[in-house]
Amino acid sequence: MLIDGREADAVAADDRGLLYGDGLFETIAVRDGRPCLWNAHLSRLSRGADRLGIPRPDPRGLRVEAKRLLAGVAQGVLRITLTRGRGPRGYRAPDAPVPTRILACHPGPDDDRRGADPRDGAAITLCRTPLGENPRLAGIKHLNRLEQVLARSEWTDPELLEGLMLDGHGRVVCGTMSNLFLVLDDALVTPPVHRCGVAGTVRGLMLEHAAAEGIGVRVGDVSVSDLFRARGLLLTNTLLGARVVARLGDRRYDPQAAPRPLIERVRAAAFRPERPW
Amino acid sequence: MLIDGREADAVAADDRGLLYGDGLFETIAVRDGRPCLWNAHLSRLSRGADRLGIPRPDPRGLRVEAKRLLAGVAQGVLRITLTRGRGPRGYRAPDAPVPTRILACHPGPDDDRRGADPRDGAAITLCRTPLGENPRLAGIKHLNRLEQVLARSEWTDPELLEGLMLDGHGRVVCGTMSNLFLVLDDALVTPPVHRCGVAGTVRGLMLEHAAAEGIGVRVGDVSVSDLFRARGLLLTNTLLGARVVARLGDRRYDPQAAPRPLIERVRAAAFRPERPW
Numbered sequence: 001m002l003i004d005g006r007e008a009d010a011v012a013a014d015d016r017g018l019l020y021g022d023g024l025f026e027t028i029a030v031r032d033g034r035p036c037l038w039n040a041h042l043s044r045l046s047r048g049a050d051r052l053g054i055p056r057p058d059p060r061g062l063r064v065e066a067k068r069l070l071a072g073v074a075q076g077v078l079r080i081t082l083t084r085g086r087g088p089r090g091y092r093a094p095d096a097p098v099p100t101r102i103l104a105c106h107p108g109p110d111d112d113r114r115g116a117d118p119r120d121g122a123a124i125t126l127c128r129t130p131l132g133e134n135p136r137l138a139g140i141k142h143l144n145r146l147e148q149v150l151a152r153s154e155w156t157d158p159e160l161l162e163g164l165m166l167d168g169h170g171r172v173v174c175g176t177m178s179n180l181f182l183v184l185d186d187a188l189v190t191p192p193v194h195r196c197g198v199a200g201t202v203r204g205l206m207l208e209h210a211a212a213e214g215i216g217v218r219v220g221d222v223s224v225s226d227l228f229r230a231r232g233l234l235l236t237n238t239l240l241g242a243r244v245v246a247r248l249g250d251r252r253y254d255p256q257a258a259p260r261p262l263i264e265r266v267r268a269a270a271f272r273p274e275r276p277w
Numbered sequence: 278m279l280i281d282g283r284e285a286d287a288v289a290a291d292d293r294g295l296l297y298g299d300g301l302f303e304t305i306a307v308r309d310g311r312p313c314l315w316n317a318h319l320s321r322l323s324r325g326a327d328r329l330g331i332p333r334p335d336p337r338g339l340r341v342e343a344k345r346l347l348a349g350v351a352q353g354v355l356r357i358t359l360t361r362g363r364g365p366r367g368y369r370a371p372d373a374p375v376p377t378r379i380l381a382c383h384p385g386p387d388d389d390r391r392g393a394d395p396r397d398g399a400a401i402t403l404c405r406t407p408l409g410e411n412p413r414l415a416g417i418k419h420l421n422r423l424e425q426v427l428a429r430s431e432w433t434d435p436e437l438l439e440g441l442m443l444d445g446h447g448r449v450v451c452g453t454m455s456n457l458f459l460v461l462d463d464a465l466v467t468p469p470v471h472r473c474g475v476a477g478t479v480r481g482l483m484l485e486h487a488a489a490e491g492i493g494v495r496v497g498d499v500s501v502s503d504l505f506r507a508r509g510l511l512l513t514n515t516l517l518g519a520r521v522v523a524r525l526g527d528r529r530y531d532p533q534a535a536p537r538p539l540i541e542r543v544r545a546a547a548f549r550p551e552r553p554w
Contacts, residue, residue, distance in 0.1 A: 010289055013286055013287055017295050018292070018295045018358070018420075021297070021421045021423055022426050025296075053430055079366060081296075089385070090454075091453055104290065104366075131409075134424060137409070143298050146298055146329070146414055146420075147414070148297070149329075149368050149370060150413055152370070153370055
């Protein structure tokens with residue numbers, strides 16, 4: 001682990017990341033010793049920093065540190081955490097914050113089954129823990145993740161890969177750790193992320209590739225009945241790539257409903273190690 | 278600072294408090310070398326732990342540690358942080374979490390002007406940052422506080438003590454660091470905290486004392502127009518006690534509108550050091 005560029009494993013107890021969840025993070029797949037979608041992750045991290053009023057990280061410095069940390073690592077998961085840094089007690093942020101950056105390399109991504117054959121559809125569930133709506137925090141990957149922690153605690157069945165979450169108005173938004181696409185009336189639909197949810201990097205790839213290939217895709221509100229009406233469901237995240245859903249509760253989906261070539265291309269793009277690195 | 282009972286100033290970088298804001302905290306006024314409202318704070322901490330599925334802290338152990346930390350401290354602010362402890366990457370909580378407890382003593386509470394004459398009404402503002410609604414997280418004092426951090430960043434005028442926050446439906450809920458009471462139609466009204474907001478310890482005292490003294494008090498939804506219609510406003514928190522509002526934007530309030538004897542009794546109760554200690 002590298003903390004502010006030094007090998008370390010502890011953070012000051014008055015870091016605002018710990019005091020208030022005052023910061024951001026990125027989870028990045030590492031393949032062939034290189035991070036995947038590096039630029040997309042750095043770009044979201046910068047957008048999040050702007051939103052929270054945290055000084056942007058220096059992308060070149062982060063790259064140098066990531067290279068150092070990943071030396072000798074063929075496959076794994078890189079987590080970058082950026083907090084507002086240390087500060088006195090109280091919500092008021094320091095006038096000149098000195099952000100803390102933490103780069104940690106984890107094994108994986110076995111838990112996320114990235115290596116699984118994508119043709120094996122996943123079994124998922126519906127969570128009761130709702131997502132609070134807050135446009136000021138929506139879309140970015142900030143450290144306030146209790147909703148996801150509580151939702152994830154709703155199931156222990158190891159067969160279940162993911163749980164879908166609704167907002168306070170009953171709209172389906174995303175999974176605890178993934179974005180959702182529905183195959184609905186022969187188009188792809190994904191919920192908006194301007195009220196809650198995270199603008200996933202692979203969600204972005206899906207939208208881009210689908211549009212480029214002339215596959216109908218739209219961002220729109222999704223109800224629970226839409227989930228059951230849909231011919232197919234897809235989950236996307238940086239470790240899963242794009243994964244077909246085989247079952248939500250008792251509802252089974254045709255794994256062929258989602259456009260295969262699109263999924264394969266998005267997976268390839270999501271898992272392509274960054275070059276040059 | 279005491280971390281898990283040992284003098285330390287750093288926390289493991291894989292603590293879930295830092296990774297996900299997965300934990301709770303309490304801010305406690307210290308007077309005459311003793312914490313105020315100790316039992317109320319410990320009780321909220323335990324309720325929060327139950328809600329998040331974190332093992333409850335041992336109140337006796339916390340008391341021993343607080344005594345150690347406060348030895349020689351006449352006045353200050355004690356912050357207790359309880360996280361779910363260390364864990365692997367991913368939202369899924371460890372099956373047998375070992376919580377981290379951090380006791381820190383801060384100077385203060387100058388910033389919160391606890392020492393100010395309560396007859397000097399405070400100037401406050403209205404924040405644009407909304408509060409997301411989530412009944413699973415409402416009422417408890419968890420570590421996901423980005424909404425408060427963003428709201429607090431909306432003003433720099435040192436004359437402004439506090440900013441009020443609305444939920445996504447435009448209902449007034451609380452201040453960034455305090456609960457709100459309105460003097461409305463000769464009764465006290467305070468917003469509910471089951472959708473968002475924190476069930477403040479001094480809010481509890483106000484409800485209790487008002488009811489005991491036969492002063493009309495109710496928990497009910499508050500609109501922005503109610504704020505302007507109210508004869509008086511009051512803020513409560515553990516460091517302010519109960520504080521009258523003199524001004525919200527251009528609207529000025531009669532500092533005599535709120536029932537003085539009640540305020541004085543609540544302040545006395547809020548600032549009474551714990552005995553025996």
